Amino acid sequence: MSDSSIxxxxxxxxxxxxxxxxxxxxxALKSLVLxxxxxxxxxxxxxxLVSVLYMLIVRGGARLSTSLFVELPPAGFEMGGGxxxxxxxxxxxxxxxxxxxxxxGILSAVFLAxxxxxxxxxxxxxxxxxxxxxxxxxxxxxxxxxxxVLTTGTYxxxxxxxxxxxxxxPTVVLTAESAIRSVPKITRDAAYGMGCTRSQVIWKVMLxxxxxxxxxxxxxxxxxxxxxxxxxxxxxxxSSYSPFSGGVPHLMQPTASLAVLIYNFSGMPxxxxxxxxxxxxxxLVLLVLAINVLSRWVGQRRV
Amino acid sequence: MTPTMEKSSKANRSGAGLNGESGGASxxxxxxxxxxxxGDFLAVRDSEVQVQKGxxxxxxxxxxxxxxxxxxxxxxxxxxxxxxxxxxxxxxQGKDVYSRNVDPVAVRRYIGMVFQQPNPFSMSIFDNVAxxxxxxxxxxxxxxxxxxxxRQAALWDEVKDKLKNSGLSLSxxxxxxxxxxxxxxxxxxxxxxxxPCSALDPIATRRIEELMIQLKRDYTIAIVTHNMQQAQRVxxxxxxxxxxxxxxxxxxxLVESGPTKEVFESPREQLTKEYVSGQFS
Numbered sequence: 001m002s003d004s005s006i007x008x009x010x011x012x013x014x015x016x017x018x019x020x021x022x023x024x025x026x027x028a029l030k031s032l033v034l035x036x037x038x039x040x041x042x043x044x045x046x047x048x049l050v051s052v053l054y055m056l057i058v059r060g061g062a063r064l065s066t067s068l069f070v071e072l073p074p075a076g077f078e079m080g081g082g083x084x085x086x087x088x089x090x091x092x093x094x095x096x097x098x099x100x101x102x103x104x105g106i107l108s109a110v111f112l113a114x115x116x117x118x119x120x121x122x123x124x125x126x127x128x129x130x131x132x133x134x135x136x137x138x139x140x141x142x143x144x145x146x147x148x149v150l151t152t153g154t155y156x157x158x159x160x161x162x163x164x165x166x167x168x169x170p171t172v173v174l175t176a177e178s179a180i181r182s183v184p185k186i187t188r189d190a191a192y193g194m195g196c197t198r199s200q201v202i203w204k205v206m207l208x209x210x211x212x213x214x215x216x217x218x219x220x221x222x223x224x225x226x227x228x229x230x231x232x233x234x235x236x237x238x239s240s241y242s243p244f245s246g247g248v249p250h251l252m253q254p255t256a257s258l259a260v261l262i263y264n265f266s267g268m269p270x271x272x273x274x275x276x277x278x279x280x281x282x283x284l285v286l287l288v289l290a291i292n293v294l295s296r297w298v299g300q301r302r303v
Numbered sequence: 304m305t306p307t308m309e310k311s312s313k314a315n316r317s318g319a320g321l322n323g324e325s326g327g328a329s330x331x332x333x334x335x336x337x338x339x340x341x342g343d344f345l346a347v348r349d350s351e352v353q354v355q356k357g358x359x360x361x362x363x364x365x366x367x368x369x370x371x372x373x374x375x376x377x378x379x380x381x382x383x384x385x386x387x388x389x390x391x392x393x394x395x396q397g398k399d400v401y402s403r404n405v406d407p408v409a410v411r412r413y414i415g416m417v418f419q420q421p422n423p424f425s426m427s428i429f430d431n432v433a434x435x436x437x438x439x440x441x442x443x444x445x446x447x448x449x450x451x452x453x454r455q456a457a458l459w460d461e462v463k464d465k466l467k468n469s470g471l472s473l474s475x476x477x478x479x480x481x482x483x484x485x486x487x488x489x490x491x492x493x494x495x496x497x498x499p500c501s502a503l504d505p506i507a508t509r510r511i512e513e514l515m516i517q518l519k520r521d522y523t524i525a526i527v528t529h530n531m532q533q534a535q536r537v538x539x540x541x542x543x544x545x546x547x548x549x550x551x552x553x554x555x556x557l558v559e560s561g562p563t564k565e566v567f568e569s570p571r572e573q574l575t576k577e578y579v580s581g582q583f584s
Contacts, residue, residue, distance in 0.1 A: 186418060186420045187422055187424060187425075189383075189418055189422065190418065190423075190424065191424070192411065193378070193380060193415065193486075194412075194434060194438060194485070194486075195409070195410075195439075195489075196438060200438065208425070208426070209424065209425045
């Protein structure tokens with residue numbers, strides 16, 4: 001009753017409008033409870049992230065030194081040592097998987113978004129890709145084991161790279177497709193209106209315009225692949241030697257990686273190896289961060 | 304109204320030197336669209352328009368009357384729409400644009416287009432204007448040509464110090480002038496403008512209109528507008544389209560065309576009179 005009379009009355013200095021806060025009104029209480037709830041949830045969600053980063057910096061940072069980057073992993077009771085070979089192996093395998101998955105993924109995305117978005121092939125491919133996104137990573141390792149390890153007869157960096165590439169492709173395809181689709185139709189019209197052929201529209205206009213979105217997808221994929229252990233266990237295995245010993249690349253042999261090193265060393269009963277596993281974790285996180293920053297920098301230079 | 308009646312009225316109105324098919328010196332585009340379909344939908348019928356060299360031809364009419372469809376048929380932009388087909392012909396400088404051995408991409412390089420929404424590419428201002436030049440492997444001085452195009456589009460003074468900035472950082476009116484600069488950089492023979500001012504404020508609209516009148520010296524222009532005042536201000540020749548909803552569908556057709564003054568001041572058709580006097584829109 002009082003509400004409606006306020007609503008109907010014209011605002012005038014004579015009417016006693018109530019403008020003060022009334023904190024115990026039901027809707028004010030509800031708002032307070034919900035706000036508190038959101039804050040608590042946000043803080044709870046942040047705890048694992050912050051604590052992992054804290055532990056990494058404290059325990060991994062303690063061991064950080066230049067020798068880590070050059071020396072080879074120590075054997076059982078040895079002291080010191082490092083994981084230069086694992087860093088090199090991770091970089092090589094990420095590189096191989098990026099070379100395989102990025103062109104493949106972007107070309108597939110072009111097909112899905114531009115060339116035949118409603119074709120049967122596209123629908124099947126899209127469904128398969130979405131299914132693959134949720135595939136357990138160990139299965140990509142099994143796949144690469146069957147395709148590369150069994151045929152070449154050895155664990156190798158290319159086998160690891162392939163396993164990671166299979167893991168990366170779905171992420172790259174799906175994010176690149178949605179990035180290409182989100183290029184406004186008027187931009188496409190402009191390109192056709194300028195007299196572009198279909199391939200010029202795609203290469204000169206659509207892909208450059210979609211590049212920031214595509215890079216985001218690539219980064220997500222790289223970051224995931226860099227931390228994957230399972231696909232590498234069957235494919236690259238591990239090695240205590242550098243893939244570049246003597247200055248020449250030896251890729252067709254078991255290859256070390258940071259993820260597998262962390263997995264191996266963290267379970268060992270030796271303090272030295274456990275410290276190295278912590279340091280390797282920190283280095284891995286920094287590596288992913290560096291790739292992320294680099295790709296953003298590259299992506300932004302195109303205006 | 305029968306098609307024959309329309310044709311005779313148009314022939315009378317279009318004035319001297321317009322003998323359609325032969326493509327006389329003054330006719331840049333001669334188009335005769337008997338039927339235009341999108342799938343099963345008949346979008347336009349019985350529309351015959353000539354775009355004369357060095358003049359501005361305005362296409363006016365209520366929404367849904369097919370004026371944009373007609374405009375986009377001229378440079379084969381409609382090819383991009385699935386289900387598009389038509390009966391009739393479009394002759395550009397005497398050549399059939401829809402002939403089997405004509406490349407639609409080449410057509411669009413001769414007949415440039417400016418769209419309703421400003422649509423610069425997400426690249427620098429310079430690259431936007433240079434885009435068409437690079438596409439055509441322009442051999443001359445790209446920098447000079449970009450400057451010339453920006454001057455023609457009356458944008459040079461506003462952007463000369465920030466050519467490296469993104470084209471998307473400009474205001475709406477500036478973006479539209481950038482699109483005009485991009486279109487004229489390659490010196491097309493004809494410039495099609497599809498409601499180029501409908502997304503702009505009155506001041507930006509005014510600038511674009513002044514610009515069109517300047518560009519008339521070098522280019523042939525066809526412009527779609529649903530703003531009748533705009534047609535009166537800029538168009539030399541006006542084609543009035545209307546929409547026929549009699550058969551349960553919405554089909555656009557040409558009612559009449561002729562010199563703008565005559566179409567607005569002494570229209571032949573009752574429908575035109577009602578439209579230009581604002582009785583429907």
